[in-house]
Every structure is written in structure tokens, then in C-alpha cells.
Amino acid sequence: MSEKIDAYAHPERLVTTDWLAEHLADDDVVLLESDEDVLLYDTGHIPGALKLDWHTDLNDPLTRDYVGGERFAQVMGERGIGRGTTVVIYGDKSNWWAAYALWVLTLFGHEDVRLLDGGRAKWVEEGRELTTEVPEVTPVDYPVVERDDSAVRAFKADVLDHLGQPMVDVRSPGEFSGELLHMPDYPQEGAMRGGHIPGAKSVPWARAANEDGTFRSREELEQIYLTEQGLDPSDDVVAYCRIGERSSHTWFVLTHLLGFGTVRNYDGSWTEWGNSVGVPVER
Amino acid sequence: MPEQTDSDRADLPEAMAELAEDFHAVSQPERLQLLLELSRELPALPERYVGQLDKMERVDECQSPLFLAVEVEDDADRTVRLFFDAPAEAPTTRGFAGILHEGLDGLTARQVLDVPDDAPYRFGLAEAVSPLRMRGMVGMLGRIKRQVRLRSEALSAAGESA
Numbered sequence: 001m002s003e004k005i006d007a008y009a010h011p012e013r014l015v016t017t018d019w020l021a022e023h024l025a026d027d028d029v030v031l032l033e034s035d036e037d038v039l040l041y042d043t044g045h046i047p048g049a050l051k052l053d054w055h056t057d058l059n060d061p062l063t064r065d066y067v068g069g070e071r072f073a074q075v076m077g078e079r080g081i082g083r084g085t086t087v088v089i090y091g092d093k094s095n096w097w098a099a100y101a102l103w104v105l106t107l108f109g110h111e112d113v114r115l116l117d118g119g120r121a122k123w124v125e126e127g128r129e130l131t132t133e134v135p136e137v138t139p140v141d142y143p144v145v146e147r148d149d150s151a152v153r154a155f156k157a158d159v160l161d162h163l164g165q166p167m168v169d170v171r172s173p174g175e176f177s178g179e180l181l182h183m184p185d186y187p188q189e190g191a192m193r194g195g196h197i198p199g200a201k202s203v204p205w206a207r208a209a210n211e212d213g214t215f216r217s218r219e220e221l222e223q224i225y226l227t228e229q230g231l232d233p234s235d236d237v238v239a240y241c242r243i244g245e246r247s248s249h250t251w252f253v254l255t256h257l258l259g260f261g262t263v264r265n266y267d268g269s270w271t272e273w274g275n276s277v278g279v280p281v282e283r
Numbered sequence: 284m285p286e287q288t289d290s291d292r293a294d295l296p297e298a299m300a301e302l303a304e305d306f307h308a309v310s311q312p313e314r315l316q317l318l319l320e321l322s323r324e325l326p327a328l329p330e331r332y333v334g335q336l337d338k339m340e341r342v343d344e345c346q347s348p349l350f351l352a353v354e355v356e357d358d359a360d361r362t363v364r365l366f367f368d369a370p371a372e373a374p375t376t377r378g379f380a381g382i383l384h385e386g387l388d389g390l391t392a393r394q395v396l397d398v399p400d401d402a403p404y405r406f407g408l409a410e411a412v413s414p415l416r417m418r419g420m421v422g423m424l425g426r427i428k429r430q431v432r433l434r435s436e437a438l439s440a441a442g443e444s445a
Contacts, residue, residue, distance in 0.1 A: 036346050038412050039319050039374035055413030092372060 007218040009259025014117050024048045030081045034101040035092040044130035050079045054097050058104050069144045072108050076142035090116035094213040100248040107147045118214040154238050154264035168239045169200040170250045176202040178283040191274025195283040201229050205246040208253045233260045240266035296394050299386030306406040314411045321381030322374040344422025347373030353430035361392035361435050379420035392435040
């Protein structure tokens with residue numbers, strides 16, 4: 001792939017823009033764009049890409065949870081994705097939502113799912129082609145697979161059990177310290193309490209990314225997470241942010257780039273913890 | 284959720300009620316396209332605000348940074364002028380701003396203050412973009428009304444002391 005990518009623990013999880021340009025037309029590759037902004041895809045996207053929206057496609061409309069097996073099969077199948085398809089995901093904001101989507105696909109055990117290093121911004125910056133043409137898809141059958149939350153997802157009860165073990169808070173320093181940023185008439189929305197889960201290390205997600213949105217090299221990532229933070233790939237780690245999207249980015253870094261064996265994303269994150277009665281908070 | 288009826292739009296200012304009608308007349312995917320058109324039509328900042336983000340109010344409820352400026356003219360009607368700045372990579376936020384610009388710019392302060400706070404939910408967009416994303420537009424409207432109120436009061440106070 002490239003010298004940089006080959007150095008990661010699981011290089012098969014990342015593709016370069018060059019690789020993507022060469023494989024856009026492959027029958028067994030489906031490209032998905034997953035953005036924070038639900039309209040960004042419609043302004044122009046990589047030729048052949050289909051939209052996958054984190055709200056309307058991956059979240060259950062009623063319960064605060066991800067979709068179930070049947071709906072997931074529908075979302076995949078109508079995009080021409082089969083169980084064996086290579087799915088490449090890219091998006092805005094240094095791939096936050098792309099990493100989030102990849103993590104949700106992991107909950108359903110989809111084996112071959114990769115990120116485009118640098119995401120949408122890098123493709124655009126390189127002056128590569130964008131189109132507003134939505135590709136026609138021949139739907140395929142995706143099997144109904146039930147979600148397995150046990151391996152890579154943490155719920156509040158799991159986090160309570162995990163207190164005292166390695167935890168990474170990937171929010172900004174202001175969110176971590178619990179400072180409130182609000183102006184008159186606008187009390188801080190989102191959480192009743194500010195601060196962080198006791199014992200969590202503050203490693204803002206963006207430290208894992210270069211200016212152009214690509215991931216930092218393995219050596220640089222090891223310097224941050226291993227040397228500086230004292231984490232070890234054999235550790236059992238929980239990552240969280242506000243709603244679980246930025247921590248998906250860090251989950252990807254620890255799991256696929258550094259080869260940590262047990263990393264769970266706590267998607268309830270601060271919007272659950274900071275609103276929960278009786279849970280410990282540190283400032 | 285039941286479709287909204289015309290009476291649900293009766294308390295909206297005319298231009299906003301027309302927009303709401305346009306949105307309700309089309310399917311969900313077409314609503315997104317309409318929102319995209321509005322995002323493209325959002326006027327660029329006038330020169331006096333270009334590079335002057337510190338003179339504008341940041342709307343934190345939006346997922347992507349949006350800056351807002353509200354002017355209330357010192358005329359009999361207290362005419363309201365709205366200015367928005369949001370990056371091209373945030374078309375949904377720009378679209379929300381486009382709705383508010385087309386619906387409210389040029390109205391009187393009284394008319395803007397009378398806009399119901401739930402107006403953002405009258406366009407049938409919650410299902411198309413997801414309810415969580417609607418918070419940005421609710422935040423923009425709340426901040427617009429707050430600034431209109433403050434600026435109108437300041438103008439009235441200045442008028443009385445003159």
C-alpha cells in the first residue's frame with residue numbers, strides 16, 4: 001500500500017487515495033461516504049460513492065441505539081454490499097463519522113471494512129474528481145446478522161466495572177476539565193455535569209491526525225499512546241467522547257493502527273455519563 | 284407523525300410560511316435537495332463583515348461553525364437584517380441559515396419576535412435530516428430573536444434619551 005500504512009498493526013484497514021483511484025471500478029469494492037453533514041455528499045462526492053448517514057441509516061429512530069440486524073441488512077443490501085464485499089469508507093472532519101460507521105459495521109461483524117486515509121478532504125485537496133451523480137445500484141442480499149456488542153462496545157455498566165483501568169477521554173481539554181462555555185440565556189446543553197470519568201487520560205482525538213486529516217505514523221502514535229500515556233497494546237481500554245463519534249476515531253487508531261487487543265468504545269459517552277445520577281465525576 | 288396542515292403555518296411570517304409549504308409539497312429526498320438549493324442561495328457576507336468574525340455571534344448549537352450578525356435599522360419599522368457565515372463544507376447548516384434568511388430578512392423587529400420558537404420544526408425536515416440536527420436551526424432562531432430584542436431596546440432607549 002505505502003510504507004507508512006504497511007507499518008501499522010493492521011495495514012489492511014487503511015487505503016490511500018492512489019489505491020482508491022485504481023480500485024473505484026472494482027466489482028467487489030463498495031465506496032461509502034459518511035459525513036457529519038447529511039448534505040455534504042450531495043454537493044459532490046468521489047465517483048461511485050454512496051451515502052451512508054450515521055443518523056438516518058445507522059441509528060434506530062426511536063431508541064438511543066444502533067439499528068438491528070434486519071435494518072442493517074437492508075442498509076447494506078440496497079447499497080450493493082454483500083457479506084464478502086470490501087467496503088471503503090471516507091468522510092469529512094478527518095474521518096470521524098467514517099470511523100464511526102466502520103465501528104458500527106464491526107458490531108455486525110462485517111469483515112472487510114477500511115478507511116480512506118485522509119478522508120474526503122485529502123481527495124479534494126489533491127484535486128481529484130468529484131461528481132454529483134449518484135450511482136445506480138443493483139441491490140444484493142445481505143444476511144441478517146445480529147449485532148454483537150460484547151467485543152468493541154461498552155455500556156455505562158461496563159464502564160462502572162472498568163473504573164480504575166485504562167480509559168481515554170478524547171474530547172477537547174475544555175470538555176475534559178469541565179469548564180463551561182456558555183453565554184447569558186444559553187446554559188450549556190448536552191450534560192448536567194462537566195468533567196470526566198475518574199481516572200480517564202485526556203488524549204484529544206486530533207492528536208492522532210495530521211493537518212491534512214491522515215493518520216500520524218505508527219511511530220508518532222506509539223510516542224503519544226505508549227510512551228507518553230503509558231498504555232500497552234495488551235491493556236483493556238475504554239474510549240469515550242460526547243456521543244461516541246470522535247472516540248471511534250481513537251478506537252480505530254488503538255485497535256487497527258497500534259494493534260491493541262481489547263478496546264471498547266463507550267458510545268453513551270459524556271451525554272450519558274454527564275447526565276447520569278450518582279456516577280462519579282472528576283474535575 | 285401526522286402531516287402538518289395549513290393552519291400549522293398560519294402563525295409564520297408570509298415568506299416563511301411559503302417556504303414551509305414548498306417543503307411539505309415534496310418528498311423527503313426532495314426536501315434535502317431543496318435545503319441544498321437554499322444553502323447555495325445564502326448570500327455572501329457584505330464587505331463590512333468579511334474577516335470580522337469577532338463582530339459576529341458564534342452559534343454553538345450548530346454542528347459546524349456558523350457565525351451570525353443581526354442588525355436592526357433605526358427606522359419606524361425597526362427593519363431586521365440578517366447576515367450568516369458558514370463554510371461550504373457545512374451545507375445543512377448553510378441551508379438552515381438560508382431558510383431563516385429568506386424567511387426573516389427584511390421583516391420588522393416585531394414580526395421576527397413573534398415567530399414561534401418551534402418554527403424550525405414546521406418544514407418537515409426533522410425526519411429528513413434527523414431531529415438531533417434540528418438543534419442548530421433552533422439555536423440560530425433563538426439567538427436571532429435575542430439580538431433583535433436587545434438591539435430594538437437599545438434603539439428605543441437611545442430615542443427616549445435624545
